[in-house]
Amino acid sequence: MINVLFAGCGRISDLHARGYRDNKRARIYGLYDPDQEKAEKKAALWGAEKVFSSYFEALSDPAIDLVEILTPHNLHCTMAGEAARAGKHISLQKPMALTMEEADQIIEAVGKAGVNFRVYENFVYYPPYVKALELIKSGAIGEPLSFNLRVRCGYSPGAWDIPLEAWQWRFNPESGGGCPIMFDHNYHNFSLAIYLLGKVEKVVAWTEETEIIEGSGMTVDVPASVMWKYEQGKAIGMMDVVMAPELLIDSCHYADESRLEITGSSGIIFVNRCTGRLQNRPPLEIYSRGITTAYENIDCSWESSFVLATEDFIDALTEGGKPRLSALDAKNALQLSLAVKQSAASGVTVFLSADKLGE
Ligand SMILES: NC(=O)c1ccc[n+]([C@@H]2O[C@H](COP(=O)([O-])OP(=O)(O)OC[C@H]3O[C@@H](n4cnc5c(N)ncnc54)[C@H](O)[C@@H]3O)[C@@H](O)[C@H]2O)c1
Numbered sequence: 001m002i003n004v005l006f007a008g009c010g011r012i013s014d015l016h017a018r019g020y021r022d023n024k025r026a027r028i029y030g031l032y033d034p035d036q037e038k039a040e041k042k043a044a045l046w047g048a049e050k051v052f053s054s055y056f057e058a059l060s061d062p063a064i065d066l067v068e069i070l071t072p073h074n075l076h077c078t079m080a081g082e083a084a085r086a087g088k089h090i091s092l093q094k095p096m097a098l099t100m101e102e103a104d105q106i107i108e109a110v111g112k113a114g115v116n117f118r119v120y121e122n123f124v125y126y127p128p129y130v131k132a133l134e135l136i137k138s139g140a141i142g143e144p145l146s147f148n149l150r151v152r153c154g155y156s157p158g159a160w161d162i163p164l165e166a167w168q169w170r171f172n173p174e175s176g177g178g179c180p181i182m183f184d185h186n187y188h189n190f191s192l193a194i195y196l197l198g199k200v201e202k203v204v205a206w207t208e209e210t211e212i213i214e215g216s217g218m219t220v221d222v223p224a225s226v227m228w229k230y231e232q233g234k235a236i237g238m239m240d241v242v243m244a245p246e247l248l249i250d251s252c253h254y255a256d257e258s259r260l261e262i263t264g265s266s267g268i269i270f271v272n273r274c275t276g277r278l279q280n281r282p283p284l285e286i287y288s289r290g291i292t293t294a295y296e297n298i299d300c301s302w303e304s305s306f307v308l309a310t311e312d313f314i315d316a317l318t319e320g321g322k323p324r325l326s327a328l329d330a331k332n333a334l335q336l337s338l339a340v341k342q343s344a345a346s347g348v349t350v351f352l353s354a355d356k357l358g359e
Pocket of ligand 1: 003007008009032033071075093095110121122167184250
C-alpha cells in the first residue's frame with residue numbers, strides 16, 4: 001500500500017481524492033495545508049490518518065511514500081525539491097514551475113534523489129483525447145495537418161464554487177506567473193497540443209485584457225488567439241479563447257468548455273467536449289472518405305481523467321515503467337506556455353529551440 005501525502009488541500013485536491021477512493025494499491029495517508037481547519041475537514045472526509053502541522057513534519061514521516069503537491073505554482077519548485085531531498089516520490093500539479101530555470105532545478109533534484117517524478121497533467125488521460133491519439137497513430141485521418149481548439153469560458157449554475165483565495169494567488173503574477181487564462185488553464189491545452197501532434201517550432205499569440213468583475217481590477221488575458229507551427233511535417237496549430245459571460249455551459253467543475261478539430265490529409269477528428277458540455281453531440285467523431293463515425297459511448301466524464309492519471313503513476317511506482325508524460329514532456333509544455341506569454345507581450349513570433357527562446 002502506497003502512503004500518500006496531499007500537500008495542499010484546495011479546490012483541485014477534491015478531484016485528486018477521487019483517484020484514491022477505491023484504490024487497492026494507494027491511500028491518502030496524510031494531509032498538510034497551512035489552513036489546518038481545511039486539512040482537518042478533508043482528512044475526516046477522506047479517512048486520512050494524519051494531519052500535519054508543517055510540511056517538514058510531514059516529509060520527515062517515514063511512512064509517506066508519495067507526495068502530491070497541490071499548491072500555487074510559485075511553491076512547486078521549492079516543495080518538489082524538499083520532497084525529493086526527503087526521498088519521497090513526487091506527483092506535481094501543472095505547470096511544473098514558473099520558469100525554465102525552476103523546471104531544471106526540479107529535474108536535477110529528483111534526478112539526484114533517484115525518486116520517481118511526474119507532472120500531473122490530466123488532459124492527456126481524458127478518454128476522448130486518448131482515443132484521438134490512437135486514431136491519429138493508426139493513420140485514420142492520414143497525415144495530420146492542423147490542430148484547432150476553441151475554448152469558451154461561460155457560466156454554469158452547477159459549476160464548482162471557487163473561493164476568492166483560490167483566485168487571488170492566480171491574479172498575482174508572483175504566485176500565478178501572470179496570464180491567468182493562457183498560462184494557467186491553457187497549459188493543459190498546450191500540453192495536449194504537443195501530446196497529440198508533437199513538439200512545436202514557433203508560436204505567435206495575441207491577447208486582450210478583460211475585467212472579470214466590473215471595477216475589481218482583476219483582469220484575464222482573453223480574448224486570445226494563438227497560432228503555432230509544429231516541428232515535424234506541415235502541421236499547424238490554432239487556439240482561440242473567449243469569455244462569454246452569458247453562455248450557459250453544462251459543467252459540475254469549471255464553467256468552461258473546449259472543442260477540438262484535428263484535420264488530416266484524408267479525414268477529420270472532432271472531440272466535442274471536455275470539462276463541460278455545450279451541444280448534445282457524441283464526445284468523439286471521425287469523418288473520413290465520406291463517412292462519419294460517432295463514438296457515442298466513450299467515457300467523457302472529466303473526473304475519469306483524474307482517476308486514470310492517478311492509476312498511471314501508481315502503476316509506474318508499483319510495477320516499474322514510466323508515467324505517460326516524462327519530466328521532459330512537462331518541460332516542453334511549460335516552454336510553449338512561456339513562449340505564448342512572451343509572444344503576447346512582445347507581439348513577435350517566438351521560436352522554441354532553447355537558444356532562441358528569450359530573444
Ligand atoms: N489539473 C487541473 O485541471 C487543475 C485544476 C485546478 C488547479 N490545478 C493546479 O493545482 C494547483 C492548486 O490549485 P487549486 O485550484 O487547488 O488552488 P487552491 O487555491 O484552491 O488551493 C491551493 C491550496 O494550497 C494551500 N497552500 C498554500 N501554501 C501552502 C504550502 N506552503 N503548503 C501546503 N499547502 C499550501 C492553500 O491553503 C490552498 O488550500 C495549481 O498548481 C493549479 O495549477 C490543476
